[in-house]
Amino acid sequence: MNQVFFTGSGSESNDTVLRMVRHYWAAKEKPEKFNIISRRNGYHGSTVAGASLGGMKPMHQQGGLPIPGIVHIDQPYWYGEGADLSPEAFGIKAAQALESAILDLGEDNVAAFIAEPIQGAGGVVIPPETYWPEIKRILAKYDILLVVDEVICGFGRTGEWFGTDLYGLEPDLMPIAKGMTSGYMPMGGVIVSDRVSAVLEEKGGEFYHGYTYSGHPVAAAVALENLRIIKEKKLIEYVRDDIGPYLQERWQALASHPLVGEARGVGLVGALELVKDKATRTRFDSELGVGGICRDMSVENGLVMRAVGDTMIISPPLVITREEVEELIAKAELALDLTLEKIRSLS
Numbered sequence: 001m002n003q004v005f006f007t008g009s010g011s012e013s014n015d016t017v018l019r020m021v022r023h024y025w026a027a028k029e030k031p032e033k034f035n036i037i038s039r040r041n042g043y044h045g046s047t048v049a050g051a052s053l054g055g056m057k058p059m060h061q062q063g064g065l066p067i068p069g070i071v072h073i074d075q076p077y078w079y080g081e082g083a084d085l086s087p088e089a090f091g092i093k094a095a096q097a098l099e100s101a102i103l104d105l106g107e108d109n110v111a112a113f114i115a116e117p118i119q120g121a122g123g124v125v126i127p128p129e130t131y132w133p134e135i136k137r138i139l140a141k142y143d144i145l146l147v148v149d150e151v152i153c154g155f156g157r158t159g160e161w162f163g164t165d166l167y168g169l170e171p172d173l174m175p176i177a178k179g180m181t182s183g184y185m186p187m188g189g190v191i192v193s194d195r196v197s198a199v200l201e202e203k204g205g206e207f208y209h210g211y212t213y214s215g216h217p218v219a220a221a222v223a224l225e226n227l228r229i230i231k232e233k234k235l236i237e238y239v240r241d242d243i244g245p246y247l248q249e250r251w252q253a254l255a256s257h258p259l260v261g262e263a264r265g266v267g268l269v270g271a272l273e274l275v276k277d278k279a280t281r282t283r284f285d286s287e288l289g290v291g292g293i294c295r296d297m298s299v300e301n302g303l304v305m306r307a308v309g310d311t312m313i314i315s316p317p318l319v320i321t322r323e324e325v326e327e328l329i330a331k332a333e334l335a336l337d338l339t340l341e342k343i344r345s346l347s
């Protein structure tokens, strides 16, 4: 992957993806390969193409989305949707939804499949181990592009440079942002494989697509310095070998809390599923807004833990220390205790 189309954000990156993917197939004289398959509850940004590629219903309800030519398949969310299946069996089933969609639409009408390696905004959905290998098996059978959205997973979040490395994927396009500058300046991009850039260069003519701030020199300088520091301080190795495993071990301890049905994570992302009944994975009545209560308790006590429904998620900085992990865990535990107290007072 040797070319980058620079943008100002992850959303702009995914707008670029949508146009580039369709332009690629048109350049190959296959304009009917127009549909993009994505996933329910995936998140790819807030612009028209980003929110359409994303699979979030409440976003689609605002502004008449999704735009045509985007098909959403099931997500690999075992805890929430796996029912009686084992995680392994459910991972295969969720992946096979891709093959069904390709066959329903017809391979000749499908341009690409887009997915986050781990769904971030959807609730840190870590796919079962069987999921990505089965997706790879399916993609090998059909001539469609793979777009791996690295906006959250990229630049060390999972303990590898990219989520793509974690799962051994070979994307054709890779939208990036966030960790590229560690957020100190807005910058994003789409990393383009040689397979795609060769076609665009030879047959695509001019790509009528560009942003005033693409490759902005101040953002680029900050990104380069950020990458230099990540390498110099060996932050990827630190997340992979030291602080990531440490956080995950401590995070797992929260699974014994009466409110927590599952504690999961990879590297420096984590999620807690808040449930009424751990054994049956039964959720609280959504009217209670348990996730929101827990988030408010947490933020009041100085820990930014986000609520996605009743799933609590964290994404601490790559430089977090062991002492700070202890503080994070203590604050998360306090938020859980206070939430339980509040739920009991309401019933």
Ligand SMILES: Cc1ncc(COP(=O)(O)O)c(C=O)c1O
Residues within 6 Å of the ligand: 009, 010, 011, 012, 014, 043, 044, 045, 046, 116, 120, 121, 149, 150, 151, 152, 177, 178, 188
């Ligand atoms: C996976 C993913 N893609 C795209 C985006 C959109 O990026 P931005 O908010 O920079 O537009 C996000 C933002 O959270 C994201 O998590």
